[in-house]
Amino acid sequence: RIAQLYADQEELGGSLVTVGGWVRSIRDMKDVGFVTLNDGSCFKDLQVVMTRSGLANYDEINSQGVGAALVVRGKLALTPDRPQPFELQAEEISVEGTCAPDYPLQKQRQTREFLRTQQHLRARTNLFRAVFRIRSVAAYAIHTFFQSRGFVYVNTPIITTSDAEGAGEMFQVTTLDMNNVPKTDDGKVDYSKDFFGAAAHLTVSGQLQGENFAQSMGDIYTFGPTFRAEDSNTRRHAAEFWMVEPEMAFCDLKGEMDVSEQMLKFVIRTVLDKCPDELNMLNRFVDKGLLARLEHVASSDFARVTYTEAIDILEKAVESGVKFEYPVKWGIDLQTEHERYLCEQHFKRPTFVTDYPAAIKAFYMRMNEDGKTVAAADCLAPGIGEIIGGSQREERYDKLLARIEELGMDEQQYKYYLDLRRYGSTKHAGFGLGFERLVMYLTGVDNIRDVLPHPRTVGNADF
Numbered sequence: 046r047i048a049q050l051y052a053d054q055e056e057l058g059g060s061l062v063t064v065g066g067w068v069r070s071i072r073d074m075k076d077v078g079f080v081t082l083n084d085g086s087c088f089k090d091l092q093v094v095m096t097r098s099g100l101a102n103y104d105e106i107n108s109q110g111v112g113a114a115l116v117v118r119g120k121l122a123l124t125p126d127r128p129q130p131f132e133l134q135a136e137e138i139s140v141e142g143t144c145a146p147d148y149p150l151q152k153q154r155q156t157r158e159f160l161r162t163q164q165h166l167r168a169r170t171n172l173f174r175a176v177f178r179i180r181s182v183a184a185y186a187i188h189t190f191f192q193s194r195g196f197v198y199v200n201t202p203i204i205t206t207s208d209a210e211g212a213g214e215m216f217q218v219t220t221l222d223m224n225n226v227p228k229t230d231d232g233k234v235d236y237s238k239d240f241f242g243a244a245a246h247l248t249v250s251g252q253l254q255g256e257n258f259a260q261s262m263g264d265i266y267t268f269g270p271t272f273r274a275e276d277s278n279t280r281r282h283a284a285e286f287w288m289v290e291p292e293m294a295f296c297d298l299k300g301e302m303d304v305s306e307q308m309l310k311f312v313i314r315t316v317l318d319k320c321p322d323e324l325n326m327l328n329r330f331v332d333k334g335l336l337a338r339l340e341h342v343a344s345s346d347f348a349r350v351t352y353t354e355a356i357d358i359l360e361k362a363v364e365s366g367v368k369f370e371y372p373v374k375w376g377i378d379l380q381t382e383h384e385r386y387l388c389e390q391h392f393k394r395p396t397f398v399t400d401y402p403a404a405i406k407a408f409y410m411r412m413n414e415d416g417k418t419v420a421a422a423d424c425l426a427p428g429i430g431e432i433i434g435g436s437q438r439e440e441r442y443d444k445l446l447a448r449i450e451e452l453g454m455d456e457q458q459y460k461y462y463l464d465l466r467r468y469g470s471t472k473h474a475g476f477g478l479g480f481e482r483l484v485m486y487l488t489g490v491d492n493i494r495d496v497l498p499h500p501r502t503v504g505n506a507d508f
């Protein structure tokens with residue numbers, strides 16, 4: 046790989062090496078030719094020099110287009126007096142795959158909008174190489190963080206019959222014939238005839254099943270795909286995204302926030318440490334404040350305010366002339382513009398907002414003493430808004446049952462969840478980190494479509 050040649054250039058100088066890569070440019074000076082190759086192992090290119098006299102298939106190589114795949118065997122010659130530290134003097138070059146002249150990535154720079162139409166090719170650009178290398182390192186950092194603290198990695202089901210968030214934004218999974226759906230006597234779809242004998246969906250969150258395991262092993266986490274049929278065409282909503290969901294027994298809301306903050310800082314530090322080239326590239330071309338922001342966040346405390354205090358701050362902002370599209374009033378669900386004002390203008394760093402009104406949060410959150418707010422904590426990140434949603438869970442059987450009834454939910458469906466509160470119930474808490482939103486934060490890329498390898502959004506699921 047080209048990255049290895051750069052790393053070990055001193056030892057490799059003068060020896061024969063073989064490298065496979067894709068053509069970025071070819072310059073022909075009649076009897077000498079220069080091929081610039083890249084193999085994606087680093088952002089640096091490899092300069093290959095070939096001579097007509099030294100290469101039998103010189104003309105064949107010379108006629109290759111940008112994007113062709115070549116394998117070069119040659120001598121690594123150190124070139125201390127030139128801009129690049131070494132070149133490869135070709136002894137043999139073979140064409141692995143030619144590249145058709147209509148190759149869409151001929152030009153060096155393409156807009157991200159155009160690249161979204163080229164999902165099968167865009168991974169070959171430096172921008173996407175940087176983003177997806179950071180995505181990979183961030184995933185590694187998340188596993189390292191939890192594993193080193195003794196958390197057990199649990200895989201929760203993708204197909205489920207319960208709605209974890211109670212928001213009804215689920216994709217249905219069925220084998221019923223849509224043109225001939227079986228009906229019950231009262232005219233409803235008869236899901237007992239469906240594959241699972243009940244209406245099944247793609248999971249919106251692994252939390253409820255994660256709780257089962259936390260009540261067995263104490264500290265667990267999930268890390269997997271989740272699905273939401275939200276009709277939100279925004280730059281931070283996807284229909285298929287990955288979520289990290291730790292769940293901790295004998296833990297309260299403060300403990301949960303501490304773990305979220307430590308996790309985010311650990312991931313940022315790991316990426317700063319392992320991806321300097323990627324971050325420098327993104328800092329130059331995508332977001333000029335990226336590096337300074339990540340360094341700052343990794344080493345300073347997050348802000349923490351209650352929802353009630355946050356509404357106060359927003360109301361004061363309105364009084365002092367700040368304009369919001371959505372009116373601010375205790376009880377509203379915070380809109381992106383409000384979230385961004387809080388963490389970007391007011392606190393200027395990641396901010397936890399806690400103790401939201403029960404009415405705008407999920408059924409499982411623990412009711413506070415005031416009887417109207419719940420022990421929830423959303424972490425808002427500058428440039429993005431909500432990146433983490435967490436809470437302490439309602440561990441008291443009577444309160445949980447009353448809430449399920451109050452919301453008109455199907456008690457039978459949540460019987461197993463209620464059971465946990467009857468058999469050795471503990472105080473417990475957890476959170477869900479939107480992995481793509483984290484990758485947006487780590488890369489400065491402002492659209493979720495550009496941090497997902499193959500994004501699925503409203504109206505869009507290309508192959």
Ligand code: 4AD
Pocket residue numbers: 209210249250251252273275281282283284286288290291431432433434435436475476477478479480481482
């Ligand atoms: O706030 P949410 O809905 O929380 C839950 O699902 C809880 N069950 C988590 C838990 O406590 N175990 O979602 C958690 C996070 C959000 O903060 C956001 O970052 C991300 O998931 N998220 C999305 N990311 C991309 N596209 C979407 N449509 C998303 N919906 C939520």
Ligand code: MG
Pocket residue numbers: 423431433434
């Ligand atoms: Mg949320």
